[in-house]
Amino acid sequence: MSSSISSKKILITGATDGIGYETAKVLVLEGHHVLIHGRNPDKLAQVKSQLIPLNSSVKIETYVADLSNLSEVFTLANSIKQQHSQLDVLINNAGVYSTAQNRTADGIDVRFVVNTVAPYLLSLQLVDILGSEGRVVNLSSAAQSSVDINALVGDKTLKDQMAYAQSKLALTMWSRYLGLKLKGAGPIFIAVNPASMLGSKMVKDAYGVAGGDLSIGADILVRAALSAEFADATGKYFDNDVRRFSSPHPEALKDDKVAKVIQTLDGIIAKIN
Numbered sequence: 300m301s302s303s304i305s306s307k308k309i310l311i312t313g314a315t316d317g318i319g320y321e322t323a324k325v326l327v328l329e330g331h332h333v334l335i336h337g338r339n340p341d342k343l344a345q346v347k348s349q350l351i352p353l354n355s356s357v358k359i360e361t362y363v364a365d366l367s368n369l370s371e372v373f374t375l376a377n378s379i380k381q382q383h384s385q386l387d388v389l390i391n392n393a394g395v396y397s398t399a400q401n402r403t404a405d406g407i408d409v410r411f412v413v414n415t416v417a418p419y420l421l422s423l424q425l426v427d428i429l430g431s432e433g434r435v436v437n438l439s440s441a442a443q444s445s446v447d448i449n450a451l452v453g454d455k456t457l458k459d460q461m462a463y464a465q466s467k468l469a470l471t472m473w474s475r476y477l478g479l480k481l482k483g484a485g486p487i488f489i490a491v492n493p494a495s496m497l498g499s500k501m502v503k504d505a506y507g508v509a510g511g512d513l514s515i516g517a518d519i520l521v522r523a524a525l526s527a528e529f530a531d532a533t534g535k536y537f538d539n540d541v542r543r544f545s546s547p548h549p550e551a552l553k554d555d556k557v558a559k560v561i562q563t564l565d566g567i568i569a570k571i572n
Contacts, residue, residue: 306357308386309524310334310379310425312366312418313393315342318438318493321517322390323350329521332358334379334386336393338365366393366417367409369571376424386428388524389486390436391418391470397459407453407567414466415451419473419564426485433486435474436523441492441540443468443548446556451563471536471547472557473564478534487533489523490547494539515539 309326313319314335326333327350335350337343343361350359360382364375379386395413403412422435429435444464449455451469471490478488493516519539523529529537538545550556 306330306332307388307525308332308334308383309388309390310336310362310386311390311392312336312421315339315346317392318513318516318520319390319392320346321513322392322520324353325514325517325521326524327353327357327359330354330357332360334360334362336362336364336375338363366413367395367403369412369416369420369568372417372420373424373571376421379425380428384428385430386425386433388434388436389422389425389429390438390520390524391421392438392520393417394438396463401456401459401462402453405453405570408450408457408462408466410457410459410462410466411451411469414463415469415473416564416567418470420568422477422488426481429486431483431485434524434529435477435486435488436520437470437474437488437490438520439471439474439490439492439536439547440464440467441538443471443551445548445550446472446560448559448563451560452567468548468551469560469564472551472560475534475536475547475551476557476561482533487529487531489529489532490536491519491523492536492538492540493517493519 309331311319311323314323315337323333323335340363347359347361362375364371366372395410398409401409403409442464446465446469447455450457474488474490535544536547
């Protein structure tokens with residue numbers, strides 16, 4: 300990416316390891332003002348200390364929140380809005396494949412909360428400061444599977460792989476929905492499969508393999524966040540396995556099913572306060 304690009308203010312969720320951390324490193328090296336999020340304050344502070352020497356002239360901020368707790372997502376958004384009246388890019392990178400406890404206190408599958416509901420809520424809360432020139436980049440996946448509304452609301456239990464795949468399709472659905480709904484009036488929304496089986500902790504834990512070079516994923520997230528090739532990509536899905544814009548799972552294009560997913564997400568959020 301050209302170093303002539305003006306400095307942008309960019310929030311990355313899940314920036315303490317994996318693709319999020321690699322993306323943060325690239326953005327710091329390029330001179331951007333980076334807001335990094337993590338759920339562990341000690342790890343977040345350690346990551347900040349690792350990023351600072353890469354480019355001592357840039358500003359790096361840290362924000363702590365457990366995205367499996369939607370009240371903390373509200374608090375995170377409010378904290379950012381108190382500090383900033385404007386944000387250029389939100390990269391919804393944080394995700395989970397499996398945890399020791401797969402249910403939240405509200406009885407919803409953690410994978411849906413972290414991978415789908417939390418980034419939806421955070422995006423909605425930050426839409427105003429992102430404005431019409433901003434971008435929201437959502438980390439999707441090649442693993443996408445038809446969304447079971449009963450599973451989304453917590454009435455049905457799914458195995459790890461299915462819960463993950465459904466949560467990523469639901470993310471892709473709302474990304475397209477908001478991208479088309481707010482076209483011209485709000486930030487652009489882009490769902491990105493960063494490439495399959497990259498060497499993140501999630502891939503290692505889920506599949507027991509080392510995985511590919513994380514810089515492949517970081518590169519496409521940076522491009523989606525900043526490059527001109529994505530300037531008119533709102534509502535689109537970019538598949539980095541084939542290195543082009545592509546069609547998501549067919550269900551993401553079914554307006555009636557998308558409407559049900561959006562209604563369900565809004566219903567989950569409405570119960571928080």
